Amino acid sequence: MSTDVDGRIRSWAEAPSQPRFVPPPGAIDAHCHVFGPAALFPFSAKAKYLPEDAGPDMLFALRDRLGFDRNVIVQASCHGTDNAATLDAIMRSEGKARGVAVVDPAIADAELDRLHQGGIRGIRFNFLKRLVDDAPKDKFLDVAQRLPAGWHVVVYFEADILEELRPFLDAISVPLVIDHMGRPDVSQGPDGADMRAFRRLLDSRDDIWFKATCPDRLDPAGPPWDDFAAAVAPLVADYPDRALWGTDWPHPNMQDAIPDDGALVDMIPRIAPTPELQRKLLIDNPERLYWPDITG
Structure with missing residues (x-):
């Protein structure tokens, strides 16, 4: 684990490899975060982890190194409900976030x-108990009904509570995006219980999207994350118009198994092997959610 003098943790690679896969022009990293800088944007008093600064300059340098053009910046739980750091990063992106x-x-x-x-196009509901103290479903439903036109709701949960969440998810009337596919056990394979349950959710309505992300979190076997590739490629193939992809940089809480961002990018052709699938995953799908002014 890497910690600085203040005890804050680093969860990202200082020198990620250059990926072999070259994203198509216009590609979007649709799931990443910024941390601080804390001197300008302090962390929440309720934060479950205190990271080193990983601000927009670092994010945009990584974006360029990996060959992406745009970012979707998801508010990190360490900043609580103060979205100032995320808004600052969007403002500094010159229209690219x-x-x-x-x-x-x-x-x-x-x-x-x-x-x-300020460039926000959705809100996130987090049901991971290790990250949040309270997830009031009734109040979440209330705010979901008041969102600006065109917004969606992002939901983060683990596979073992999917069935418990189904009535809540069904009650949300705007499009849904499921972070990291609801964290299935990819070692079960593409036809395992977790993936079958997730497919039932996707089949229940046509406005549920998912992020085909985080092999480093979901595949305990480690790189090259073969179980993740085997389990997720069929999902992307069967729901090509609803899949998104992102680095998850700077990888919150992954300080004990820091992933190589270049290797994460090289997962893309393993789960989306054709140029058509890659374009949907990296451009067409995220544009429909986050840049509808481009897609119409």
Whole structure:
């Protein structure tokens, strides 16, 4: 584990490899974060982890190194419901980033409008108990009904609570994006219980999207993450218009198994082997959610 003098943790590779796979022009890293810088954007008093600074300059340098053109910046749990760091990164991106916020369910409509003007296009509900203390479903439903036009809801949960969450997910009337496919056990294979349950969710409505992300989190066998590739490639093939991809940089809470971002990018052709699938995964699908002004 890497820690600085203040005890804060580093969870990202300092020198990621250059990926062999070259993303198509216009490609979007649709799931990444920024941490701080803490001197400008302090971490939440409720934060479950305190990372080293990983601000927009670092994110955009990585974007360029990996061959991507745009980012979707998801509010990190360490910043709680203060989205200032995410909004700052979007502002500094020169139009190359949009974002997903975490909000207090009692947020005023005027504040939602301000977030929209700042480039936010969705809100995130987190059900991982190790990251959040409270996930009030009733209040989440209330705010989901007040979102600006065109927004969606991102939901983060683990596979063992999917069935418990189904009534809640069914009650959300805007499009849903499921982070990291609901964290299935990929060692079960493409036809395992977790993937079958997730497919039932996708089949229940046509406006549920998923992020085919985080082999480093989901594949305990480690690189080259063969179980992840085997389990996820059929999902992308069967739902090609609803799959997204992202690095998850700077990899919150992965300080004990820091992934190589270049190797993560090289997973893309293993789960989306054709140019058509790659374009959907990296450009067409995220543009529909985050840059609808481009796609119409």
